[in-house]
Amino acid sequence: MMPICGGLSELAEANAEVQQICDEMKVHAEQKAETTFKIFTAISYKTQVVAGTNYFIKVHVGDEECIHLRVYKKLPCHGGDLELSDLQYPKALSDPIEYF
Template sequence: MHRCGGTGETRDADEEVQKICDEIKSHVEDKAGRTFDVFIAKSYKTQVVAGRNFFIKVHVGGDDFIHLRVYRTLPCYGEKLELNGLLTSKAHHDPIEYFEQNV
């Protein structure tokens, strides 16, 4: 159960989260200034707002991970995805934490 404004528990990534990552990958590459041969969602948290924020840990090859903040609008607004944040130089053991918009 999510409380409005707070993030939920960390969960293992599923097909829905991987699909979000697949759809937003080109925007992430633009912001990061590099391309990723590997782009696999590993885990995530969500935050219920006027829509939903996804905080996603993504494996990008070797020992490298990034954290994404992706906003998905409500169904009545088409469930559009927006990349709102990107943290690079993360490791597998780094916890997913809330972070402000930064892109």
């Protein structure tokens, strides 16, 4: 089943690709949240197909705290670069991933 353009996908468990995105975005997230994260482990994510892909990722940052990242991945024809669009911090482990 193809995702609906503009809508969020079903929740999925984070995989190696999503963790790699988080690893690349960690320094940007720390700057934006004005803190340092000892742990930065992707838990789950949703995607949104736009002119590229938005990743909405729940990342465990220690104890019961999470951060939600919105990362934009450009289309390969535009370089496929990653960009941290926004974040929500702090979030609880139980908080659902929603569009922001």
